[in-house]
Amino acid sequence: MSEWRIYRGVREPHDGIDRLPDPPPWRDFELSGEVTPFDRHADALGDRRLPRADAYKAEERTIEAVNTALYLRRPLLVTGDPGVGKSTLAYAVARELKLGAVLRWSINSKTALRDGLYQYDSLGRLEDAGVARELRGPTNGGPQVGERGDVVAEDVAAAPASEEAHSTDLGRYLRLGPLGTALAPYALPRVLLIDEIDKSDIDLPNDLLDVFEEGMFEIPELSRVADKQSEVRVRPADHGARITVVHGTVRCHTFPFVVLTSNGEREFPPAFLRRCVRLHLPAVDDDERLRTIVRAHLPTAAEDADEVISKFLSHAASGELATDQLLNAVYLVSRTARDGAPSLDRLTALVFQHLNVTVPTES
Known part of the structure; x- marks a missing residue:
């Protein structure tokens, strides 16, 4: 078996990902600090797509394209007719390389970049702040509400310690989306499936460029309070270990393995295409x-x-x-x-x- 192949297109899972060499200098995102763990065997939880991934038979050009994307730390754009195995490829790679559960982001015409990055429950935080204020009685202060309805500051001086912690724990109101989770500081790449990106609004591919290029994104709701809460632990999309966000910014430790699928219903801008490794899966006709x-x-x-x-x-x-x-x-x-x-x-x-x-x- 060729040593160059990290992904081999075989049915037996293995630790080949441990042989992946350092990235090229322009794709090196490794940072010092806390690394988030994840369950590399999470695919054993009964995902209905796993039988297809187990039976997936990759052709030579597919294996070459997957390894090219792994080495270069670039997204893999997979095109082809419906039913040729575009989505299944992501599950097959995750299973063989033992990279845990696939983070799946399904795209439609209304999908925006933030949908994939994170969700913030501003109404839930306002309701909790109101309950806390009622519990501690009248004060001279109270929550200060921003233009978008989120609480930007609170008077918690009179609150007991437990109430104060409850009302100021921003991590309770945040949850990362599939893209945001994939960009968390994991030691090994997570597998992210962005399914049917050709159905997206015309702006989404361009909106993804900066995130793919920099391997990071900002959560403004956390950046605004970074001087008081420099670290906030937030929930990932897959119910795994909480992720520590430092100074309101999520930074990847290693770039995820991203599979973008397209049925060929639209063309993509050149700036987007040049940042992807491209693979076309033809219809099976023999x-x-x-x-x-x-x-x-x-x-x-x-x-x-x-x-x-x-x-x-x-x-x-x-x-x-x-x-x-x-x-x-x-x-x-x-x-x-x-x-x-x-x-x-x-x-x-x-x-x-x-x-x-x-x-x-x-x-």
């Missing part, structure tokens, strides 16, 4: 590769798959299909021994409906 996929996912049904694969290729010649449609059809055919089951032709007609054809609505 029977041997399809047999391999079926054997990996449905080993007990694979013997009956040849005729289904033949029909899949025939249907795919006249329109767009996804490989998960083939798996659905093979699964159904393996159940056709029961009374009243549709014929093979009827089953494949039901399942192999082209993705690029609009289904007419009934009047």
Whole structure:
């Protein structure tokens, strides 16, 4: 096995990530200070995507692209038709390299950068401040409310120590998003899946540039009080150990392994593309590769798959299909021994409906 390969595209997890060399100088984010631990075996918690990751078979060019992204500490932009395994790749890498649970950020047209970075419960903090004020009775002070409704200062002089700690613990009202968690100071890279970025608002790819380039971001709600609370422990997106944010800034220790998927519904700006390693996964269109996929996912049904694969290729010649449609059809055919089951032709007609054809609505 080549020593260059950190990710090998094999089914058995290993510690190859420990051999990843130092990053190039322009991608070196390592900082002194506290490193946040995470559970490298968290994928054993029953994520429904894990069976597909376990059966994922990476081709040579996929393995090369993943390793290039790992070495260069750059995001991997994966394009291709629906169902070719773009998202599954992130889970396969996380499982093989034992990098814990995948941090998944699903994108839609309303998604903004902050949605991926963090959430701040300003209303919850206002409510808690009001309760604390009622408990300690009338005072000359009280919470000072900023323009956006967040509490910027409080008079806690008359409050008992427990109430004061409760009202000033900003970490209780903050939670990092998937992107924000991936950029926390972990010793090893976390795996971040940014799914279907082509569905985003036109500004999001450009908004990501600075975060990807600098490996850090600021939380203004913490920066404003950094002189009084220089360190705040906040919750991550995956319910792991709390992350210490120093002076309101989250800084990565090592750049995460980022997989961005796109179905090719839009083009991206050159400034965004040059910061990514790009990989295109073509549609699977030969029977041997399809047999391999079926054997990996449905080993007990694979013997009956040849005729289904033949029909899949025939249907795919006249329109767009996804490989998960083939798996659905093979699964159904393996159940056709029961009374009243549709014929093979009827089953494949039901399942192999082209993705690029609009289904007419009934009047």
